[in-house]
Amino acid sequence: MDRTDNDFFNDVAALCEQIAGMADDSLPYFSAFADDVVHNRITDIVSIERQLDSMVSYCFDDRILILYKRILRKLFMQYPETVKYYVDLYYMMYAEGEGEDE
Numbered sequence: 001m002d003r004t005d006n007d008f009f010n011d012v013a014a015l016c017e018q019i020a021g022m023a024d025d026s027l028p029y030f031s032a033f034a035d036d037v038v039h040n041r042i043t044d045i046v047s048i049e050r051q052l053d054s055m056v057s058y059c060f061d062d063r064i065l066i067l068y069k070r071i072l073r074k075l076f077m078q079y080p081e082t083v084k085y086y087v088d089l090y091y092m093m094y095a096e097g098e099g100e101d102e
Contacts, residue, residue, distance in 0.1 A: 023061035030055055034067040038074050045079060052086050059090055 033051055036042040052071065058064040068090070072083045 023058050023064060026058055027061075027063055030058070030064055030067050034070050037071050045075075045082065048075070049082065056086065056089055056093060059094060 030051075033042070033055075037048055042048060048071070052068070055064065055068050055071075059068050068086075072086055076083045
């Protein structure tokens with residue numbers, strides 16, 4: 001059975017819709033988590049890092065990226081090395097190759 005380019009692109013489009021749906025489903029959880037961190041209801045850095053490890057995978061979605069940045073801003077004064085790590089991780093995952101011609 002030969003697959004056409006159209007079949008391939010339809011499959012990719014369906015996969016993109018599934019991924020976007022996962023971000024939609026995760027948004028309420030990450031939003032509550034960000035609020036808890038910003039309002040000092042969660043202060044354990046190990047727990048925060050664990051969630052940031054998960055959260056960065058969804059930062060292709062601007063809404064989750066805003067929450068990610070909000071958490072990092074909150075942590076900056078107390079944990080600058082941690083913030084640097086997560087900023088670098090974000091750029092490694094999402095900004096690779098951008099600006100290389102400049």
